Amino acid sequence: MKTDTDYTGMWVTRDGYIRHHLLPGGRYDEARGNRQSAYQGSYTITGNHIDYVDDTGFTADGDFRxxxxxxxGMILYREGKS
Structure with missing residues (x-):
């Protein structure tokens, strides 16, 4: 069975423009292009599903497959694995 820590680390789009750093403890930091920390917030993982809530209250989700x-609508790869 996977745990939240199986998914921690850096996830990036193939072009490297979007970078999600899933931190231990349920926080994330998203960079976009040259904009570091464009979005920050919390995440929870249930099974292979991730729910995000940024610090402004915006929500999003995704799935690990x-x-x-x-x-x-984006595809992110674990850094170094694309």
């Missing part, structure tokens, strides 16, 4: 994160 076969080592890939599918999130809001």
């Amino acid at each position: 076969n080592g890939i994160l599918y999130h809001a």
